[in-house]
Amino acid sequence: DTGVSQDPRHKITKRGQNVTFRCDPISEHNRLYWYRQTLGQGPEFLTYFQNEAQLEKSRLLSDRFSAERPKGSFSTLEIQRTEQGDSAMYLCASSLVASSGNTIYFGEGSWLTVV
């Protein structure tokens, strides 16, 4: 059973560096989401894709953040010029949009620490 896969699971970077996270959704899932979660808080929505189209972006997604899903399969989330406030867990999720419903399945997250 292949779930949502995220890589790397942990990343420590220096302030000002760029980082990229990769997400491989469940096979054939056409919708892919990115969330961010800080300690003690619930996950916060960042953006989502339907196939390769990015259909919604949260105000949390500043200009330093960019997400892509070039072929409608895997996705990348890049953070440029990282700041200490970017330290968080970045969650990817996927779902299959169907008439019967649209359960969203999450990966285990990628932890980012900016020092």
Added chain:
Amino acid sequence: DAKTTQPNSMESNEEEPVHLPCNHSTISGTDYIHWYRQLPSQGPEYVIHGLTSNVNNRMASLAIAEDRKSSTLILHRATLRDAAVYYCILRDLGAQKLVFGQGTRLTINP
């Protein structure tokens, strides 16, 4: 998205049933009630969802009040592995995303 209210924390004992409440007085007719849980250092995990009728699956049961303004997630026999943050989320059928609140942190005592 309609708002839900959950207790910040609850505590129960191993092998006993657990009832996790959720209030959603502003629920609309097309809002589904979803429950997710998040174990420490993991991503959220789908538990169950329902619209009007009570629902059962291998993980839990969902009891929905007749007026749909509240619901209860029932873990029939808690184990230590059920210690997690449980999120009650309202999601319209056409909604694109889940909007998480603070959830209830469930502690299970041995």
